[in-house]
Amino acid sequence: MSNLRLRRVEVLAHARAQALQRWRRAGHGAGLGRPEQSSGYLRFAARGGEGEWRGLTGAQDWLSHALPGLRALLSDACPDTRIVRLFQAVAQPLVLPVDELRYHELIDIELITAAPQPVHDWPWLDTPRGRVWVTQLPAPRSLSRPVSAPLWLRGLPLRLELLLGVSHLRQDSRARLGVGDVLRITHRTDQCLLAGQCIGHFTFTPEGIHMQSTLAEPLQQHTEETPAQADLATLPLRLEFLLARQDTDLGTLAQMIEGQLIALTSDAAQHIEVRANGKPVARGELVQLEQGLGVEVLEVYRSEPPL
Structure with a gap:
């Protein structure tokens, strides 16, 4: 980073x-x-x-x-x-x-x-x-082996997602989310996701993103039990912060996770997608927040996100 x-x-x-x-x-x-x-x-x-x-x-x-x-x-x-x-x-x-x-x-x-x-x-x-x-002020309410597939499968379209991390947000705080707010990334993951599965992790280099494959493992959900009488407005939302998304195929993906680089656009840090329970709700800029990372909200999707 x-x-x-x-x-x-x-x-x-x-x-x-x-x-x-x-x-x-x-x-x-x-x-x-x-x-x-x-x-x-x-x-x-x-x-x-x-x-x-x-x-x-x-x-x-x-x-x-x-x-x-x-x-x-x-x-x-x-x-x-x-x-x-x-x-x-x-x-x-x-x-x-x-x-x-x-x-x-x-x-x-x-x-x-x-x-x-x-x-x-x-x-x-x-x-x-x-x-x-x-x-x-009051405190703010906190693959170990290459992918192989038959030749006819290597051309199938896939979507690779680079997930910076996650955090949680109360339902009532989501309603007050506005431009300029900074959302702290409380749990860094730096995961490469394919169809909801973690196929590797990534690190930042001067040239772009370097991927390292790991054993396939399901994305952890970090769920917590909620009391039966809990107020719906206080139920936590899982926030995900997506650094980049790239359409690819199995053949190209196999080369990527064997150590090749993914180049980032110069404005990649200004286009972080914020997802609440899997749905895009905002776009923001990745910022340095003391010793960690945060995302400053640039746009909030009150209805449907732009294509």
């Missing part, structure tokens, strides 16, 4: 950019930046249905939005130390307009005199109770 030139995706930066796009598409005021250092901030952790996330909001900004009448009655500015107690006393101190940030509990609430300066910009979201900086 080191010989294939891939665009590198920094996981956290990509997650922040994707969150920002989702919030803006929904019509919310949002952006990336760094908090000002002019006033105190309320730092907290939030627990919700999408997992735990962390953020902060300006103490005075929150008070002016959450309790505007109280601030108007005060002759002097309310000290930040009192604001944090008010923040802790209110049942729902934050009103968040996006589902992924909805919470049922705030914990680790504390007052900090100045916002920490992050290495990267943080996403922020304007809410009815002031601007909220999200410092940590």
Whole structure:
């Protein structure tokens, strides 16, 4: 894989950019930046249905939005130390307009005199109770011998598929799949498939794909037992990431798996087919994702994939 030139995706930066796009598409005021250092901030952790996330909001900004009448009655500015107690006393101190940030509990609430300066910009979201900086987003919901055949069979058409790997996706996450999402390849296979059977494995070289034959073995399905009462929306989908597909015949195939190379087109990494339970659902670009691989979605097939 080191010989294939891939665009590198920094996981956290990509997650922040994707969150920002989702919030803006929904019509919310949002952006990336760094908090000002002019006033105190309320730092907290939030627990919700999408997992735990962390953020902060300006103490005075929150008070002016959450309790505007109280601030108007005060002759002097309310000290930040009192604001944090008010923040802790209110049942729902934050009103968040996006589902992924909805919470049922705030914990680790504390007052900090100045916002920490992050290495990267943080996403922020304007809410009815002031601007909220999200410092940590919720975690995303993770042939040993040559083929021989009679001469009359060697011309039969076959389809060879090069499978990069597989992962699993919940049904409800499939419905939210959109352009720009990155799907992590959790289980690398690098298999050469013929009629659903593994006939070998492949490696990347500067010249193309090098195939190595193995004993024929059925493609593993990695199935898991599902409780009888499981919600249909939570049933996992098996995702497959297809690097290339090539029509060939037995004669040519026999030469390929004996060590010859398969040349890749220059844009092969931008045409990874994503299949859910065997059906094409998206097209994406193969990217370097920290120490592993991922596929950034370029196109989602809402109906039938293009021919």
